Amino acid sequence: MEEQVLYRADELDEVVARMAREVQALVPDPARLTVVGILRRGAPLADRLCAHLHEASRGARIARLDLDIKRYGDDLTLLHPETRLRESAGQAPDLAGRTVLLVDDVLYEGHSLLRALRWLAERGAAEIRTAVLVDRRCARLPLKADVAGVILEVAPLQIVDVHVPPYEPQFGIHIKRREREHVQES
Numbered sequence: 332m333e334e335q336v337l338y339r340a341d342e343l344d345e346v347v348a349r350m351a352r353e354v355q356a357l358v359p360d361p362a363r364l365t366v367v368g369i370l371r372r373g374a375p376l377a378d379r380l381c382a383h384l385h386e387a388s389r390g391a392r393i394a395r396l397d398l399d400i401k402r403y404g405d406d407l408t409l410l411h412p413e414t415r416l417r418e419s420a421g422q423a424p425d426l427a428g429r430t431v432l433l434v435d436d437v438l439y440e441g442h443s444l445l446r447a448l449r450w451l452a453e454r455g456a457a458e459i460r461t462a463v464l465v466d467r468r469c470a471r472l473p474l475k476a477d478v479a480g481v482i483l484e485v486a487p488l489q490i491v492d493v494h495v496p497p498y499e500p501q502f503g504i505h506i507k508r509r510e511r512e513h514v515q516e517s
Contacts, residue, residue, distance in 0.1 A: 351383030
């Protein structure tokens with residue numbers, strides 16, 4: 332599989348800082364904000380956004396939560412026909428009256444975001460906003476990110492591979508080209 336680096340850590344640090352400024356414009360009251368990261372890579376991205384938001388709001392406490400949602404593997408192999416959300420034991424947050432920022436690494440078809448949005452709405456979130464580091468602009472569901480760090484319109488045989496510590500050593504966005512025989516039809 333051939334791989335190309337599109338964005339390196341220093342460039343992405345600036346992208347995340349810009350995303351945080353956009354979130355601030357959407358959510359003026361950080362005290363009512365809960366930031367939810369979609370595991371795996373959405374969680375450390377949510378932490379990065381929270382650090383910027385915390386600093387910009389002069390130390391306001393911003394609630395954090397992670398959701399474990401599975402549909403595709405990192406290589407876009409379909410793992411589960413139905414998007415799965417696994418709740419942690421004892422994790423039934425009351426989000427009534429809260430604004431939620433849902434964070435993921437890549438908006439691909441939209442299944443993970445839709446499943447998370449439904450779960451958050453069931454818990455009473457007053458407002459839900461979405462932020463993704465990469466929007467591929469190929470969602471099959473009527474979803475869009477409120478905040479998108481980078482917009483990449485790439486060919487179907489290409490995989491947007493976001494590297495985020497602690498899962499990878501360096502923060503970056505890579506493009507991988509799949510071999511034709513490994514492509515699954517949706």
